[in-house]
Amino acid sequence: MITDPSPRIAILLPCYNEEAAIGATVAGFLAALPGAAVYVYDNNSRDRTRELAAEAGAVVRTERQQGKGHVVRRMFADIDADVYVMADGDLTYDPKAAPAMVEMLLAEELDMVVGTRKHEAKSAYRGGHVLGNKLFTGLLSGLFGRSFSDIFSGYRVFSRRFVKSFPVLSSGFEIETEMSVHALELRMPVGEVETVYGARPDGSESKLSTFGDGWRILKTILTLYRIERPVLFFGLIATALVIAALLLSVPLIQTYLDTGLVPRFPTAILITGMMIIAVLCFFAGLILDTVTRGRREVRRLAYLALPRSGSGKL
DSSP: OOOOOOSOEEEEEEESSOTTTHHHHHHHHHHHSTTOEEEEEEOSOSSSHHHHHHHHTOEEEEOOSOSHHHHHHHHHHHOOOSEEEEOOTTSOBOGGGHHHHHHHHHHTTOSEEEEEEEEOSGGGSOHHHHHHHHHHHHHHHHHHSOOOSOTTOOOEEEEHHHHHHOOOOOOSTTHHHHHHHHHHHTTOOEEEEEEEEOOOOTTOOOOOOHHHHHHHHHHHHHHHHHHHOHHHHHHHHHHHHHHHHHHHHHHHHHHHHHHSOOOOHHHHHHHHHHHHHHHHHHHHHHHHHHHHHHHHHHHHHHHHHSOSSOOSOO
16 A cells, blocks of 8 residues: 555556446556546547546546557646556456555656566456567567566556656557567666456457557567667668678679679679668668667656656646
8 A cells, every 4th residue: 555645646547448347447446546546538439438437536538549559648748647557447457456566666766667467367368469478578578688578568657757758659559569668778767566467347348459459569669679779670681681692692603703704694783782782771770870879868868857756736
């Protein structure tokens, strides 16, 4: 239980057609964190999500642009607090874990605490999602050098400094991946707390698409890798082109050594073009790396300029 009354805690719940669970979700967080303000941002729901959330004690607002990324961008821009707790409105995340996550954030002066999901009910987590989570977590670790145990968890606690320095470029469910990369790139102090992940209540349906969202997340990871690691990204392309060009050149070199002739001019022209493109990719990576370093320095300075806690009113 959080005993210090000074931190202003805002609980952020992005919602889309969650009438079956939103009332219990709001009540659960209000009971776990007394004194916290609960904000439900409705994303064009066609059911009674708004009414039930208001009846449960939440402040209800609307974001018209469809997609979780758009909702998170609006929430982070609108709400001013010291500590932000973000979860889904479907009651799959355990509100009772929130005090421990907030406590860790404050005690260790972290910028983000991720609620690592531990699913006990088989209906809570699809098998494909378990495999995909492991694959993408490993991919993120391989690309960026370190990662989280559960990069797709929507249960997170943030400092004000994280929220106000996070640009939010994503539009959909890939927002969790972008959050993870943002924290890793700025080398923010982060932590993890294992939380129970339950099944949706009757009448509540998942909005996730295993393959559609998986493809969008993969594109997001590759895009962020291209932006944040341009030398490695374009260097890999350059290396692949050089290797392919060298393999194609072996028969030409052998023929030239035997006969003194180069009879396959199209192949020779192709090899020359591939080598030119490889060199251009390499130098493009170097130039973009300089730009990326400058952007990262600006983002880091903007992040450090923000106080860990705010002083405005919710």
